[in-house]
Amino acid sequence: xxxxxxxxxxxxxxxxxxxxxxxxxxxxxxxxxxxxxxxxxxxxxxxxxxxxxxxxxxxxxxxxxxxxxxxxxxxxxxxxxxxxxxxxxxxxxxx
Amino acid sequence: xxxxxxxxxxxxxxxxxxxxxxxxxxxxxxxxxxxxxxxxxxxxxxxxxxxxxxxxxxxxxxxxxxxxxxxxxxxxxxxxxxxxxxxxxxxxxxxxxxxxxxxxxxxxxxxxxxxxxxxxxxxxxxxxxxxxxxxxxxxxxxxxxxxxxxxxxxxxxxxxxxxxxxxxxxxxxxxxxxxxxxxxxxxxxxxxxxxxxxxxxxxxxxxxxxxxxxxxxxxxxxxxxxxxxxxxxxxxxxxxxxxxxxxxxxxxxxxxxxxxxxxxxxxxxxxxxxxxxxxxxxxxxxxxxxxxxxxxxxxxxxxxxxxxxxxxxxxxxxxxxxxxxxxxxxxxxxxxxxxxxxxxxxxxxxxxxxxxxxxxxxxxxxxxxxxxxxxxxxxxxxxxxxxxxxxxxxxxxxxxxxxxxxxxxxxxxxxxxxxxxxxxxxxxxxxxxxxxxxxxxxxxxxxxxxxxxxxxxxxxxxxxxxxxxxxxxxxxxxxxxxxxxxxxxxxxxxxxxxxxxxxxxxxxxxxxxxxxxxxxxxxxxxxxxxxxxxxxxxxxxxxxxxxxxxxxxxxxxxxxxxxxxxxxxxxxxxxxxxxxxxxxxxxxxxxxxxxxxxxxxxxxxxxxxxxxxxxxxxxxxxxxxxxxxxxxxxxxxxxxxxxxxxxxxxxxxxxxxxxxxxxxxxxxxxxxxxxxxxxxxxxxxxxxxxxxxxxx
Numbered sequence: 001x002x003x004x005x006x007x008x009x010x011x012x013x014x015x016x017x018x019x020x021x022x023x024x025x026x027x028x029x030x031x032x033x034x035x036x037x038x039x040x041x042x043x044x045x046x047x048x049x050x051x052x053x054x055x056x057x058x059x060x061x062x063x064x065x066x067x068x069x070x071x072x073x074x075x076x077x078x079x080x081x082x083x084x085x086x087x088x089x090x091x092x093x094x095x
Numbered sequence: 096x097x098x099x100x101x102x103x104x105x106x107x108x109x110x111x112x113x114x115x116x117x118x119x120x121x122x123x124x125x126x127x128x129x130x131x132x133x134x135x136x137x138x139x140x141x142x143x144x145x146x147x148x149x150x151x152x153x154x155x156x157x158x159x160x161x162x163x164x165x166x167x168x169x170x171x172x173x174x175x176x177x178x179x180x181x182x183x184x185x186x187x188x189x190x191x192x193x194x195x196x197x198x199x200x201x202x203x204x205x206x207x208x209x210x211x212x213x214x215x216x217x218x219x220x221x222x223x224x225x226x227x228x229x230x231x232x233x234x235x236x237x238x239x240x241x242x243x244x245x246x247x248x249x250x251x252x253x254x255x256x257x258x259x260x261x262x263x264x265x266x267x268x269x270x271x272x273x274x275x276x277x278x279x280x281x282x283x284x285x286x287x288x289x290x291x292x293x294x295x296x297x298x299x300x301x302x303x304x305x306x307x308x309x310x311x312x313x314x315x316x317x318x319x320x321x322x323x324x325x326x327x328x329x330x331x332x333x334x335x336x337x338x339x340x341x342x343x344x345x346x347x348x349x350x351x352x353x354x355x356x357x358x359x360x361x362x363x364x365x366x367x368x369x370x371x372x373x374x375x376x377x378x379x380x381x382x383x384x385x386x387x388x389x390x391x392x393x394x395x396x397x398x399x400x401x402x403x404x405x406x407x408x409x410x411x412x413x414x415x416x417x418x419x420x421x422x423x424x425x426x427x428x429x430x431x432x433x434x435x436x437x438x439x440x441x442x443x444x445x446x447x448x449x450x451x452x453x454x455x456x457x458x459x460x461x462x463x464x465x466x467x468x469x470x471x472x473x474x475x476x477x478x479x480x481x482x483x484x485x486x487x488x489x490x491x492x493x494x495x496x497x498x499x500x501x502x503x504x505x506x507x508x509x510x511x512x513x514x515x516x517x518x519x520x521x522x523x524x525x526x527x528x529x530x531x532x533x534x535x536x537x538x539x540x541x542x543x544x545x546x547x548x549x550x551x552x553x554x555x556x557x558x559x560x561x562x563x564x565x566x567x568x569x570x571x572x573x574x575x576x577x578x579x580x581x582x583x584x585x586x587x588x589x590x591x592x593x594x595x596x597x598x599x600x601x602x603x604x605x606x607x608x609x610x611x612x613x614x615x616x617x618x619x620x621x622x623x624x625x626x627x628x629x630x631x632x633x634x635x636x637x638x639x640x641x642x643x644x645x646x647x648x649x650x651x652x653x654x655x656x657x658x659x660x661x662x663x664x665x666x667x668x669x670x671x672x673x674x675x676x677x678x679x680x681x682x683x684x685x686x687x688x689x690x691x692x693x694x695x696x697x698x699x700x701x702x703x704x705x706x707x708x709x710x711x712x713x714x715x716x717x718x719x720x721x722x723x724x725x726x727x728x729x730x731x732x733x734x735x736x737x738x739x740x741x742x743x744x745x746x747x748x749x750x751x752x753x754x755x756x757x758x759x760x761x762x763x764x765x766x767x768x769x770x771x772x773x774x775x776x777x778x779x780x781x782x783x784x785x786x787x788x789x790x791x
């Protein structure tokens with residue numbers, strides 16, 4: 001049984017926007033079918049066409065994840081880091 | 096006038112008669128409407144002996160067996176002035192209804208009962224057709240004297256030899272009568288003595304027959320039972336027993352003794368069906384069910400002469416006789432095809448390896464054994480005559496007459512090369528030998544005969560006396576007329592043409608009519624796969640034949656095959672690759688226009704002028720860069736393949752798998768960014784604070 005990945009709601013929505021269509025595009029559909037159907041070595045041709053296509057969907061999802069992670073770090077973690085540094089200098093001066 | 100014995104002349108007359116008759120049938124098939132009478136006049140310069148005439152008549156009947164609308168009358172005439180010493184003429188004539196009347200079939204499974212005779216644990220089974228004709232019951236004196244009737248094996252010494260009884264199944268009742276033979280043997284049925292002078296004795300569906308020697312008082316009893324004949328197939332075999340490992344001797348038609356070796360222990364009986372005519376107009380063909388075992392044989396005194404042996408086991412001796420007739424018809428067809436390319440039954444070139452249906456005469460010798468009413472069962476089972484029953488795992492059914500043996504010359508399989516031998520160029524050096532196969536295929540189809548099971552595994556190599564070699568088809572027991580109904584065919588589904596697969600799929604629907612199909616297309620498709628295997632490599636073709644869950648094969652997508660072939664070899668082989676895949680295109684192989692020899696000629700003409708030695712290895716197939724998500728891509732393909740969905744669902748399965756992996760990839764990228772850009776910088780003030788507080 002496969003488990004669902006738990007993602008922050010906004011990120012999940014963003015990834016869903018780059019999901020492939022249920023039956024892919026007309027232009028690539030038969031290639032995707034052959035990619036799964038054919039055995040080596042006949043599958044070489046379909047691999048050459050289908051795998052970059054599938055890879056591009058993963059790249060888009062990775063870019064989304066990275067962008068949301070970066071945003072969280074900049075908006076939440078970096079200010080906290082700055083506050084901690086201020087606290088450090090205040091304590092250093094006082095002590 | 097006495098007949099001069101010249102076997103070569105007699106054989107030549109027989110072959111000419113069968114060939115002329117077959118040609119006549121092939122040419123005249125279109126105009127046949129209803130039953131036709133064909134008069135066959137055989138004129139010879141010398142008188143033929145009666146056995147030879149009978150053999151010729153039988154061969155002509157074999158040729159006719161596939162033409163249900165043809166009746167024949169054969170006449171023999173002697174004319175010393177006839178050119179070449181022989182002449183055969185076939186003429187269709189107007190005939191009366193009586194002349195066209197066909198004798199009833201030997202037996203009909205639809206109106207038959209199964210007569211089972213039991214002696215201890217041993218069982219002997221026979222078909223008993225509803226007929227007023229009496230069938231002799233008895234045990235023959237000689238081992239090979241197994242005529243029609245209820246005949247027990249010679250080794251069944253517990254029953255007095257000779258014809259003692261007659262059986263018949265008439266008006267729904269089983270009747271017996273005493274035959275005037277063996278006056279010293281008293282025969283009682285259910286304790287009632289049978290007397291010669293009295294008429295038929297009606298008995299029940301089961302009972303007991305007792306034979307008593309009136310001089311010694313010894314006796315033997317057989318239980319009989321009439322059973323409903325539900326399925327005409329042999330009983331389920333048990334564990335095979337090779338006894339002491341001795342070969343089984345049989346007599347070849349040439350008089351030579353063949354020693355059949357016990358089959359390998361891994362070789363188990365397989366079921367095989369043969370279409371045979373039935374008397375029912377609603378069901379003109381039915382299937383004869385047999386079990387088959389393979390082995391090899393050598394000739395006594397000439398061990399270098401090796402033979403491939405097929406041993407068929409039928410349900411009853413009557414079925415075996417029917418199968419023998421069917422296989423003999425095929426042997427005649429094969430003989431004619433081979434004759435068209437200059438081959439004979441003994442010497443190549445051949446299109447299909449010649450087959451010889453053995454008469455059933457065993458080569459088991461030894462002194463004549465007297466009747467022994469007290470013989471134990473085990474001695475019957477272990478008699479050399481019943482070796483085949485033990486090999487088939489049915490030692491409790493010792494009926495030698497249930498077996499049909501077919502031998503053909505033992506040939507060397509071609510041994511197709513693998514893809515690594517075809518990496519830089521297709522194997523065009525095999526084209527001359529494939530051409531011999533193509534010539535044979537065209538000749539076979541011209542004679543309206545199809546092999547029906549052409550595949551790489553059924554191609555062997557032959558060598559002629561002048562050291563010329565060629566390819567020959569084996570496994571000729573599926574040979575049929577080039578137009579036949581699908582249920583009559585036996586074929587390997589993986590190598591079947593799309594048309595045959597479609598018709599089979601369609602036929603499964605109830606109430607569908609069963610049209611005749613052109614088997615030449617089916618043969619040509621198999622031939623194209625053989626050529627593909629030879630030129631591209633076996634391991635490249637085999638995966639293309641695997642059916643997915645929708646029954647689709649890669650070979651059914653000619654563009655995919657053509658693209659793959661073009662990718663295997665350098666660019667200058669592209670036209671050759673396209674032509675190689677051309678027969679896989681829809682409707683490319685049907686009709687009279689396609690010719691195997693012309694296709695091979697076209698392939699030959701497309702071989703680039705440069706010698707193959709100058710072919711540089713093809714550029715490495717450029718696959719996309721692995722990318723940082725290569726592992727996910729592989730997993731997506733594996734997951735989609737593991738889901739048992741049809742072709743349409745397969746694309747959706749890929750989409751689902753891509754989505755799952757997108758979520759996974761996104762989560763990893765998300766946390767990596769947080770770790771690198773958020774948590775790592777935060778660690779610096781935390782460490783400083785901790786150091787400050789601890790120093791304090």
